[in-house]
Amino acid sequence: MAGEEINEDYPVEIHEYLSAFENFIGAVDKMLKTMMLFLxxxxxxxxxxxxxxxxxxxxxxxxxxxxxxxxxxxxxxxxxxxxxxxxxxxxxxxxxxxxxxxxxKKVGKVDRCAASRFVKKMPLGTKA
Known part of the structure; x- marks a missing residue:
């Protein structure tokens, strides 16, 4: 569409949007073809x-x-x-x-054994 004559079938105001959409579809098509070439x-x-x-x-x-x-x-x-x-x-x-x-999966897992050893060794009335 870029550089082409404006078609009379649709309003002139949407020509820019249609050009952008056509470019987007072309880019998607190119990416898909590239991806399929590799694997x-x-x-x-x-x-x-x-x-x-x-x-x-x-x-x-x-x-x-x-x-x-x-x-x-x-x-x-x-x-x-x-x-x-x-x-x-x-x-x-x-x-x-x-x-x-x-x-x-990103949330850290608690080692229960280590936590219980830590709690057992802490004197009463102290904060971690």
């Missing part, structure tokens, strides 16, 4: 732990559903009541679950 998805998933596998699968599902939602919107379909909206909400729930699991 097939099955090879990628075999090399990572289950939590990372879940993240890859969720990103893929969310991306595909989002693109379908954009397609429906551009076709004039009412996406507020379309099943794809429920699907996107469902995927977001799983994304939040994975985020919780990731955050819980």
């Amino acid at each position: 097939e998805i099955s090879e990628l998933l075999q090399k990572v732990d289950p939590l990372e596998q879940a993240k890859v699968n969720l990103v893929s599902a969310y991306t595909l559903n989002s693109m379908f939602w954009v397609y429906l919107t551009t076709q004039g379909v009412n996406t507020k009541e379309h099943p794809v909206k429920q699907q996107l909400k469902r995927i977001r729930v799983y994304v939040n679950r994975v985020k919780e699991i990731t955050e819980n």
